[in-house]
Amino acid sequence: MPPIVVYLNVMTSALLLLNVGINGFDINKIKNEIYNKRYIANKIIHLSIHGAAQNQSYNRLANFTDKFGNRIAGSQNLENAIDNMLGELTKDGLENVHGEKAMVPHWVRGEESAVMLKPRYHPLSMLGLGSSIGTPPEGIKAEVLVVRTFDELKRKSDQAKGKIVVYNQKWIDYGTSVAYRQNGATAAARVGAVASLIRSVTALSINSPHTGWQDYQVNVTKIPTACITVEDAEMMWRMSQRGEKIVVRLKMNAENLPQVESRNTVAEIRGSTYPDEVVLVSGHLDSWDVGQGAMDDGGGAFISWQALSLIRQLNLRPKRTLRAVLWTAEEEGTFGAGSYWQQHKEEVHKFDFVMESDEGTFTPTGIAITGNNATMEIIREISKLLEPIKATQVLSGQRGEDILYWTSRGVPGGSLLNKNDRYSYFHHSNGDTMTVQNPHEMDLCSAVWAVIAFIVADLEDMLPR
Ligand SMILES: *[C@@H]1O[C@H](CO)[C@@H](O)[C@H](O)[C@H]1NC(C)=O
Ligand SMILES: *[C@@H]1O[C@H](CO)[C@@H](O)[C@H](O)[C@H]1NC(C)=O
Ligand SMILES: *[C@@H]1O[C@H](CO)[C@@H](O)[C@H](O)[C@H]1NC(C)=O
Ligand SMILES: *[C@@H]1O[C@H](CO)[C@@H](O)[C@H](O)[C@H]1NC(C)=O
Numbered sequence: 001m002p003p004i005v006v007y008l009n010v011m012t013s014a015l016l017l018l019n020v021g022i023n024g025f026d027i028n029k030i031k032n033e034i035y036n037k038r039y040i041a042n043k044i045i046h047l048s049i050h051g052a053a054q055n056q057s058y059n060r061l062a063n064f065t066d067k068f069g070n071r072i073a074g075s076q077n078l079e080n081a082i083d084n085m086l087g088e089l090t091k092d093g094l095e096n097v098h099g100e101k102a103m104v105p106h107w108v109r110g111e112e113s114a115v116m117l118k119p120r121y122h123p124l125s126m127l128g129l130g131s132s133i134g135t136p137p138e139g140i141k142a143e144v145l146v147v148r149t150f151d152e153l154k155r156k157s158d159q160a161k162g163k164i165v166v167y168n169q170k171w172i173d174y175g176t177s178v179a180y181r182q183n184g185a186t187a188a189a190r191v192g193a194v195a196s197l198i199r200s201v202t203a204l205s206i207n208s209p210h211t212g213w214q215d216y217q218v219n220v221t222k223i224p225t226a227c228i229t230v231e232d233a234e235m236m237w238r239m240s241q242r243g244e245k246i247v248v249r250l251k252m253n254a255e256n257l258p259q260v261e262s263r264n265t266v267a268e269i270r271g272s273t274y275p276d277e278v279v280l281v282s283g284h285l286d287s288w289d290v291g292q293g294a295m296d297d298g299g300g301a302f303i304s305w306q307a308l309s310l311i312r313q314l315n316l317r318p319k320r321t322l323r324a325v326l327w328t329a330e331e332e333g334t335f336g337a338g339s340y341w342q343q344h345k346e347e348v349h350k351f352d353f354v355m356e357s358d359e360g361t362f363t364p365t366g367i368a369i370t371g372n373n374a375t376m377e378i379i380r381e382i383s384k385l386l387e388p389i390k391a392t393q394v395l396s397g398q399r400g401e402d403i404l405y406w407t408s409r410g411v412p413g414g415s416l417l418n419k420n421d422r423y424s425y426f427h428h429s430n431g432d433t434m435t436v437q438n439p440h441e442m443d444l445c446s447a448v449w450a451v452i453a454f455i456v457a458d459l460e461d462m463l464p465r
């Protein structure tokens with residue numbers, strides 16, 4: 001055993017020297033700096049998990065989502081919720097609390113329904129997809145063509161004219177299967193269909209429709225489009241395999257109204273030494289117009305608030321500014337984050353680290369990072385301080401959509417890793433309620449968020465990029 005240990009140490013030192021050489025950063029100095037801040041990490045963890053802040057982010061989120069429910073971009077309700085947040089952040093003693101303007105889409109669902117008329121009468125649980133046009137008032141009644149893939153639709157394109165295409169696509173993973181939601185209507189319109197229905201993009205269904213944004217492509221006829229349940233899509237697939245004729249009537253009053261003004265919600269703890277340099281923590285405050293938007297992304301927004309709140313409650317002030325940004329209109333295509341980038345891109349060199357949580361706030365396991373090896377090494381060292389709550393995993397490839405504006409321009413970024421296997425079960429459905437959240441899990445997530453953000457913001461140097 002001893003020789004192996006020595007060998008590993010030599011290897012590690014060689015790697016460290018390499019980092020110093022390449023990036024001009026003294027990684028050992030930074031490691032030392034981080035080690036000396038471990039007592040701060042412990043204080044944050046203790047306050048969040050066992051101390052006065054126990055259950056706080058959950059209780060705040062419950063108050064908020066019970067009061068406002070879901071918060072779709074363009075709605076007055078979202079603006080009321082933002083006003084409320086600005087008040088709460090101010091009351092919590094955070095600094096520079098304000099909204100920053102962003103123009104956002106305004107899609108309104110209206111009344112909607114879908115009924116299978118043949119081979120038997122069966123009302124379908126459905127939700128129109130965001131940006132879909134409506135049907136004529138009497139609805140669209142047409143025969144159904146069920147396919148499983150885009151390829152199959154192409155092969156059967158001569159049968160699609162005048163029909164409602166139903167996609168019974170397989171669940172593979174969200175990133176893969178969501179293509180049917182995004183592009184299903186366009187592909188169906190290209191072969192002459194009059195409407196399209198997708199099987200909801202979820203790993204588990206209890207007859208639940210799961211909505212989401214869809215994209216019409218230019219120069220393709222816009223046709224109404226909605227999601228139905230996994231159960232109904234599979235049933236219609238079986239019927240079609242038996243050669244049964246299926247007829248559906250789809251009625252949607254959906255409308256795309258002119259864009260309206262919304263706001264990103266901002267709060268800070270100003271830095272003591274380099275106040276112009278920023279570590280940003282974020283989640284989005286808007287949601288779909290179903291459920292309570294408690295998981296997507298109430299959790300991410302509220303642990304980002306909580307990260308600052310914990311640090312304020314401990315009377316800590318890092319060297320750099322900690323900024324929480326609660327994005328607006330993420331669901332329609334990161335409109336708030338896009339405006340924020342336009343408004344702040346000249347300061348890109350002052351953005352030290354950007355963080356986003358938008359994939360659940362279940363039990364945290366660590367953080368996924370975009371950044372160079374030296375940054376990875378530094379974050380790995382910081383994550384060791386999360387050993388008491390077993391959230392020390394550091395992976396490469398962060399997945400925040402809103403922070404992509406920054407990370408794609410070289411700003412190091414991180415997204416929360418958590419045990420979110422069940423995320424798709426609730427995603428964009430009426431099941432996304434406060435019942436999905438757990439106070440202890442949110443405390444753990446808040447601690448991870450606060451420790452990483454604080455330590456990065458309090459280092460002598462910005463992260464290498
Ligand atoms: C936090 O919630 C748990 C139940 O989830 C409860 O047992 C505990 O007493 C709560 N703590 C505080 C400080 O209210
Ligand atoms: C939730 O709202 C109630 C009633 O307004 C208030 O008393 C309580 O302090 C709030 N809790 C949190 C954690 O904000
Ligand atoms: C759409 O159609 C117009 C008019 O025919 C054409 O000028 C334009 O290039 C088309 N755009 C795309 C993306 O195909
Ligand atoms: C970064 O690390 C990876 C894997 O550890 C290695 O393959 C790569 O060469 C390193 N790049 C630099 C610039 O050190």
Ligand SMILES: [Zn+2]
Nearest residue numbers: 296297330358
């Ligand atoms: Zn989200």
